[in-house]
Amino acid sequence: MGYFAVLALPEDQSIxxxxxxxxxxxxxxxxxxxxFGRRLFYFDVGVELRLDEAAPNGSSIRAVDFLLPFRVEExxxxxxxxxxxxxxxxxxxxxxxxxxxxxxxxxxxSSEGKxxxxxxxxxxxxxxxxxxxxxxxxxxxxxxxxxxxxxxWHPLTPGESAYFxxxxxxxxxxxxxxxxxxxxxxxxxxxxxxTRQGVASQRDPSFVGRILPIDSANVFIMAPGRxxxxxxxxxxxxxxxxxxxxxxxxxxxxxxxxxxxxxLLVYGWxxxxxxxxxxxxxxxxxxxxxxxxxxxxxxxNVGFAAMGFALASWLLPLAxxxxxxxxxxxxxxxxxxxxxxxxxxxxxxxxxxxxxxxRARKPREFFRRIERLLLCR
Numbered sequence: 001m002g003y004f005a006v007l008a009l010p011e012d013q014s015i016x017x018x019x020x021x022x023x024x025x026x027x028x029x030x031x032x033x034x035x036f037g038r039r040l041f042y043f044d045v046g047v048e049l050r051l052d053e054a055a056p057n058g059s060s061i062r063a064v065d066f067l068l069p070f071r072v073e074e075x076x077x078x079x080x081x082x083x084x085x086x087x088x089x090x091x092x093x094x095x096x097x098x099x100x101x102x103x104x105x106x107x108x109x110s111s112e113g114k115x116x117x118x119x120x121x122x123x124x125x126x127x128x129x130x131x132x133x134x135x136x137x138x139x140x141x142x143x144x145x146x147x148x149x150x151x152x153w154h155p156l157t158p159g160e161s162a163y164f165x166x167x168x169x170x171x172x173x174x175x176x177x178x179x180x181x182x183x184x185x186x187x188x189x190x191x192x193x194x195t196r197q198g199v200a201s202q203r204d205p206s207f208v209g210r211i212l213p214i215d216s217a218n219v220f221i222m223a224p225g226r227x228x229x230x231x232x233x234x235x236x237x238x239x240x241x242x243x244x245x246x247x248x249x250x251x252x253x254x255x256x257x258x259x260x261x262x263x264l265l266v267y268g269w270x271x272x273x274x275x276x277x278x279x280x281x282x283x284x285x286x287x288x289x290x291x292x293x294x295x296x297x298x299x300x301n302v303g304f305a306a307m308g309f310a311l312a313s314w315l316l317p318l319a320x321x322x323x324x325x326x327x328x329x330x331x332x333x334x335x336x337x338x339x340x341x342x343x344x345x346x347x348x349x350x351x352x353x354x355x356x357x358x359r360a361r362k363p364r365e366f367f368r369r370i371e372r373l374l375l376c377r
Contacts, residue, residue, distance in 0.1 A: 001069075001175060001189045001191055001197060001198070002069025002070065002145075002175050002176035002177075002188075002189055002190045002191060003067060003069050003145055003175075003191050003194060003195050003198050003202060004026070004045075004066075004067055004068065004069050004190065004191065004192050004193075005066075005067040005192065005193050005195065005211045005212070006021045006024070006047055006049075006064055006065075006066060006067075006211070006212045006214065007064060007065040007066070007067060007147075007207075007210040007211055007212065008061075008064060008065070008210045008212060009063055009064065009065060009149070009210075010206075010210065012061060013206075013209060013210055015051075015055050015056060015059050015061075016209070016210060016212065018051060018052040018054055018055035018059075018158075019049065019050070019051050019052075019055075019061060019212055020049075020050055020052075020212055020213050020214070020215065020277070021047050021048065021049060021050075021212050021213070021214040021215070022048045022049075022050045022161065022214075022215045022216070022273070023046070023047065023048035023163065023214075023215070023216055023217075023218075024045070024046070024047055024192070024214045024216070024217040024218070024278075025044075025045065025046035025047075025100065025165070025217075025218050026043070026044065026045050026046075026190075026217070026218070026219045026220065027042075027043070027044035027045075027220045027222065028041070028042075028043055028044075028176070028177070028188070028190070028219075028220070028221045028222065029041065029042040029043075029044070029222045029251075029254065029261075030177070030222060030223055030224060030264070031222075031251075031254065031255045031260045031261055031264075032259060032260045032261075032262065033260075033371065033375070034371045034374060034375060039224075040169075040254070040255070040260070040371075040375070040376075041070075041169075041170035041173050041176075041177060042167055042168065042169060042170065042254045043068065043070065043167070043168045043170055043176075044087065044165065044166070044167045044168075045066065045165065045166060045168070046087070046091070046100070046163060046164065046165035046166075047064075047163070047164060047165075048124065048161055048162065048163040049061065049064065049156055049161060049162055049163075049164075049212075050160075050161040051156045051157065051158050051159070051160055051161075052158065052159070053158050053159040054158070055158040056158075057158070059157075059158060060155040060156060060157050061152070061155060061156040062151060062152060062155045062156075063133075063149050063150055063151040063152060064149075064150055064212075065137060065147055065148065065149050065150070065210070066147065066148050066149075066150060067145060067146075067147055067195070067202070068145060068146045068147070068148065068168060069144075069145055069175055069176040069190065069191075070144065070145065070146065070168075070170045070171065070172055070173055070175060070176050071144060071145075071146055071170075071171040071172035072084075072136070072146045072148065072168055072169065072170075072171060073169035073170065073171035073365065073368065074169075075169070075365065075368070075369060075372070077253050078252070078253045078376065078377055079253060080131075081131040081132075081134075082131070082132060082134070083131070083134045083135070083136075083148070083168075084129075084131065084134045084148070084150070084166045084167060084168050085131070085166065085167040085168075085253050085254075086128055086129050086131050086164075086165075086166055087165040087166060087167055087250075088113075088115075088126060088127070088128045088129075088164070088165070090165070090249070090250050090252075091117075091126050091163070091165050092105075092107060092110070092115045092117060092126055093249070095249055096249055096250040097117065097119075098119075099246065099247065099250060100165075100250075101119045101120075101122075103119040103120045104119065105117045105118065105119040106118045106119070108123070113127060113128040113153035113154060114126070114127050114128070114153070114154055114162075124161075124163050125160070125161060125162050125163065126162070126163050126164070127152055127153055127154050127162040127163070127164050128152075128153040128164070129150050129151065129152055129153065129164050129166060130151040130152070130153060133149075133150075133151040134148055134149065134150050134151070134166075135148065135149050136148050136149075137149060144172055144174060144175035145175060145198070145199075145202070150164075150166065152164065167253065167254060171364075171365075175189075176188065176189070176190060180291070184291070184292045185227065185289075185290055185291040185292060186223070186227060186289075186290045187287075187288070187289050187290075188221055188223070188286070188287070188288040188289075188290075189285075189286075189287050190219065190221075190285070190286040190287075191283055191284070191285045191286075192214065192217060192219075192278055192283060192284040192285070193211055193213070193214065193278050193279050193280055193282075193283045193284065194280070194283030194284075194285060195207070195208065195211075195280070196280070208280055211279070211280055213277040213278065213279045214277060214278040214279075214284075215273040215277050215278075216270075216271055216272055216273040217269075217270070217271040217278060217284055218268070218269070218270050218271075219268070219269045219270075219284075219286050220266055220267065220268050220269075221266075221267045221286075221288060222242055222261070222264045222265070222266055223264065223265055223267065223288070223290060224263065224264065224265075224290075225241070225263040225264060225265045226263065226292055227290035227291060227292050228290065228291055228292070228293055229267070229288060229289065229290055230289045230290065230291045231287070231288075231289035232267070232287065232288050232289070233285070233286075233287045234269065234286070236267045236268055236269055237268050237269060237270050238266075238268050239265060239266065239267050239268070240265070240266050240268075241264075241265060241266070242261060242264040242265065242266050244258045244259075244260075244261035244262050244264070245258055247261055248261075253376060254376055255375065255376060256375055256376060256377050257375065260375065267288060269286055271284050
């Protein structure tokens with residue numbers, strides 16, 4: 001299960017009752033990778049923090065913690081950020097900001113690291129985060145999750161609110177996105193302010209006491225279009241096709257090429273502020289089960305098999321031993337064995353791939369750096 005929460009810092013727990021997240025925006029991206037069947041997962045989270053006027057005089061909020069439902073893949077982003085990418089520029093952009101908020105935005109004023117924007121009947125103060133100050137909370141990551149501290153450029157004082165947005169790379173996705181079979185099915189289990197079934201450290205009263213209530217939430221999952229939903233809870237407000245060209249600027253740093261976001265369906269859930277706040281007593285849960293329909297006609301499978309045998313029959317005689325066997329009349333048998341061996345190796349690789357979903361971190365990070373260099377400039 002993927003547990004997510006916004007938490008007050010331990011040193012701010014005395015004023016946590018005056019702090020809340022009035023907005024939460026989450027985007028879970030499953031972008032195409034470098035080879036067939038490969039997916040690059042990203043987690044965008046935007047939060048508007050509000051500190052009540054009733055907070056003690058002189059108090060301020062300089063940072064918050066995030067409980068993230070995955071292991072973070074650290075590594076330098078194209079803009080130089082070491083862990084998470086600040087999306088401040090995208091939020092205040094006329095183009096990307098309109099996509100984020102679903103309405104044209106207008107800039108009211110701007111200063112260093114802070115801007116005020118307006119959309120529909122809303123006014124929002126957008127702030128930068130200190131990218132180099134985003135750090136992991138040692139000893140608090142467990143059960144496939146992570147806890148990171150995110151410092152703000154401008155401290156939040158009583159009566160103020162601030163919106164910020166970050167992008168994270170997902171390394172171990174099995175707690176959030178679990179493949180049922182490689183590219184054949186998946187389960188997405190995302191829970192906000194719900195740690196009652198988590199590990200012991202996330203059920204500790206001192207940890208639960210830091211979880212901030214959330215007034216409203218928008219959660220979007222961008223999943224491969226060839227996977228059809230079979231079980232969804234709650235019912236999404238909408239399901240639509242993603243326009244990859246419209247999101248190219250927003251995805252800078254995560255996906256350079258439009259084909260990486262091609263054939264994605266957007267599943268959207270909304271929890272409005274008029275309802276009860278999201279809290280440990282009233283969490284927000286999203287579950288999405290996907291399956292790939294068996295839509296390929298039989299004649300196509302036969303055609304692919306014939307092409308495979310023909311290719312193997314052409315390649316295998318290149319080896320001296322196979323050539324001699326072919327002269328003895330064993331060519332078709334060797335070709336069949338070769339194709340069977342290749343298919344067996346491929347099948348075994350797909351079977352053991354889930355085992356390495358959250359393991360072999362160092363070699364996988366090395367190959368991911370090469371992949372990012374090619375795809376995520």
